[in-house]
Amino acid sequence: MKGTFSSCVDYCRKAGAVAWNKANKPALFTGMAIVAAAAMPAHAEDLFVNGKSTISDTFGSGSTVVWVLYILEIIAAVFTYVKTKNLAVFGGIAAVMVFINVAFGIIPS
Structure with missing residues (x-):
């Protein structure tokens, strides 16, 4: 070439x-x-404008997904504690809670 x-x-x-x-x-x-x-910008109407409430109910703060995430973090912390006998792994629960609250505070609803 x-x-x-x-x-x-x-x-x-x-x-x-x-x-x-x-x-x-x-x-x-x-x-x-x-x-x-x-590469000109394309303009179109938002087809998911009606689904914002559903998405907020499913993934928003206090939703089922957040609750399941907390439960999975607790199970993972207990499992890791049993394997390592290190109490510091329970700090991950607090870290996940802080991260989720900060993330949902930043993400606009």
């Missing part, structure tokens, strides 16, 4: 000014402009 891009990256020492001078061609910039112009 003897294209413009491949000749710029063939040798590591040529990276920088020499490679830029080789790639500084109008055809390259024209092609990049055509590709960039095709």
Whole structure:
């Protein structure tokens, strides 16, 4: 391959000014402009606007998913304590509770 891009990256020492001078061609910039112009933003209506309350009830603060996450963390902490006899693993329960409360405080509802 003897294209413009491949000749710029063939040798590591040529990276920088020499490679830029080789790639500084109008055809390259024209092609990049055509590709960039095709990426226009699309505007559409929100199809999930009616599902926001359902999502908030399922995944929001005080929901079933949060309760299940707390239960799984307690089970994992008990299992880890039985295996390691280290009481510090119960600190993970507090860490998960703090993380979930902070995360749901940041996420807009």
